[in-house]
Amino acid sequence: MTPSPDKAPFSALFWAFTRIGLLGFGGGPAMIPLVQQEVVKRHAWLNDEEFADVLAIGNTLPGPIATKMPGYIGYRVAGATGCAIAVTAVILPMVVAMIALLALFSSYRHVAWIHGMGQAVVPVVMVMMGQLTLDFWNKSRLALGWAVSLAMAMVAGALIYLLGVHPGWVIGAVLAAALLRPSSRRRAP
Amino acid sequence: MLVYWELFLAFFIPNIIGYGGGPAIIPLIEAEVVGRYGWMSPQEFAETLALGNALPSPIATKMAGYVGYDVAGIGGALVAIFATVVPSLLLMLGALGLLYRHRDSPRVKRMSQWVRPVIAMMMAWLTWSFFSEGLNSAGLLHTVLIGVASAIALLHFRTHPAFVVLAALVYGGLFLS
Numbered sequence: 001m002t003p004s005p006d007k008a009p010f011s012a013l014f015w016a017f018t019r020i021g022l023l024g025f026g027g028g029p030a031m032i033p034l035v036q037q038e039v040v041k042r043h044a045w046l047n048d049e050e051f052a053d054v055l056a057i058g059n060t061l062p063g064p065i066a067t068k069m070p071g072y073i074g075y076r077v078a079g080a081t082g083c084a085i086a087v088t089a090v091i092l093p094m095v096v097a098m099i100a101l102l103a104l105f106s107s108y109r110h111v112a113w114i115h116g117m118g119q120a121v122v123p124v125v126m127v128m129m130g131q132l133t134l135d136f137w138n139k140s141r142l143a144l145g146w147a148v149s150l151a152m153a154m155v156a157g158a159l160i161y162l163l164g165v166h167p168g169w170v171i172g173a174v175l176a177a178a179l180l181r182p183s184s185r186r187r188a189p
Numbered sequence: 190m191l192v193y194w195e196l197f198l199a200f201f202i203p204n205i206i207g208y209g210g211g212p213a214i215i216p217l218i219e220a221e222v223v224g225r226y227g228w229m230s231p232q233e234f235a236e237t238l239a240l241g242n243a244l245p246s247p248i249a250t251k252m253a254g255y256v257g258y259d260v261a262g263i264g265g266a267l268v269a270i271f272a273t274v275v276p277s278l279l280l281m282l283g284a285l286g287l288l289y290r291h292r293d294s295p296r297v298k299r300m301s302q303w304v305r306p307v308i309a310m311m312m313a314w315l316t317w318s319f320f321s322e323g324l325n326s327a328g329l330l331h332t333v334l335i336g337v338a339s340a341i342a343l344l345h346f347r348t349h350p351a352f353v354v355l356a357a358l359v360y361g362g363l364f365l366s
Contacts, residue, residue: 025350026349027248028211035357056292057285060318063204063277064211066247071278083282087274094246095254101240102255113366119327120230120361121239124334124353126319127343128242128300132212133312140305151309152303160220161314167220171206171307 009078010085016043017089028066035069045077066090084121192261193268199226200253201270204268208301209308211249216311228260231322243354247271327365335360 016038024031032055039045046054058068067087074086108114140149152174159165203217215238223234233318241251250273257269281288291297323332342348342356 021246023245024244024247025245031207031208031247047311053289053292057288058281059208060288060292060294060297061277061280062206062208062275064214064247064249066211066280067250067274068281071274072281077283083278089255089279090272091250091270094244094251095266095270098237098251098255099258101347103258105236105296106259113362116363116365117237117264117358117361119323119365120238120331120335120357121333121354122232122235122323122327124339124357125235125238125242126316126323126332127336127340128238128350129215129239129312129316129319130340131343132215133309134317136209136213136305136309140302140309143302144306148304150307152306153313157309157310157314160311166208166225167217167307167311168202171217171304172302175206175208175300178303179296181296181299 007081012043013074013077013082013086014089017086018093020070020094022091024066028064032069035066035073039073042164090097094146193264195226196260196265196268197272198258199228200257200269201276204249204273205276206304207308208304211247213304214249215252216308216315218249218256218312219315222256228256231318232326233259235319236323239354239357243351314348327361331365 019033020031020038024034036051040048040051054063054069054072058065058072061068065092070086070090071083075083078085105114105118109118137149137153140153144152156170156174159170160167199221200218203214203221207214207217219234222228223231229237237255239251241248241255244251250270253269253273254266257265257267259265261268320332320336323336326333339353339357342353343350
């Protein structure tokens with residue numbers, strides 16, 4: 001809770017999180033080292049231990065980690081305005097770029113070669129999603145064991161895709177069970 | 190007005206149940222945007238995701254911004270981004286003390302662990318649906334060719350996703366028109 005050494009916290013926050021937003025590829029979790037570089041090493045807004053705590057707290061909540069951390073750090077450095085500046089700086093430039101590029105793309109969709117470009121990215125996205133599937137499956141296997149993971153995946157898949165249950169209900173039930181079950185019990189092998 | 194409310198729900202629900210950061214939220218958003226509300230075709234969703242992966246910054250807010258804009262203009266983009274960012278951020282700022290005490294609690298760890306197999310299942314399903322979408326539009330030969338080439342580039346050579354997407358765009362422009 002030390003006051004920031006920066007004379008102009010708003011512009012320091014703005015530029016720090018703009019850099020993080022422009023250099024961070026691969027989604028939120030991949031951006032954490034960049035956040036640490038700016039927040040701990042460059043500006044000393046938090047020390048290493050505080051940073052680890054903020055990360056751990058962020059992970060107790062759902063939603064993207066790459067907006068919770070900037071929001072909290074901005075708030076801590078410069079109040080509600082700091083929070084708004086940090087979050088805006090990390091997301092806005094690329095949201096605008098995304099809308100501009102896709103709107104341009106959509107307006108030329110009827111042109112044959114543009115249409116072909118759109119078709120060609122589908123297999124790439126398929127591979128990327130396959131990569132994420134593998135990543136989540138491996139983490140799940142390490143934490144819960146493959147039998148439990150497979151059983152949970154199968155039951156969830158059957159509920160969502162065969163019976164048409166909304167995924168929100170399935171995940172909500174899993175979260176409630178994880179929260180309410182007594183924690184003294186030994187974890188699955 | 191209804192469309193703003195639907196946009197809010199479509200992004201609020203995935204972000205309030207999705208543990209594991211932005212990537213975990215993608216299949217949940219797909220279930221709302223393509224499955225429930227039908228705002229986008231699987232093809233459009235794949236294009237959005239491809240560009241999202243090629244650009245820096247968090248994936249969840251880029252998807253929210255574009256889908257919101259596509260459905261209801263600038264106002265839609267703002268609503269979708271608001272629903273993505275604000276609820277979990279407010280929880281974090283509001284309940285910091287409580288969360289701090291429970292940051293290493295086994296129950297909290299268990300929540301994100303138990304959600305993972307469900308998310309993995311939804312990701313596998315989405316992978317499959319992109320495969321069948323590829324078969325329908327680009328055909329088997331091109332789907333397998335582009336799929337294998339990008340798998341080798343991404344997994345073996347660790348090529349940056351932006352270059353892989355760019356290469357696919359060039360290939361599509363030349364051979365799929």
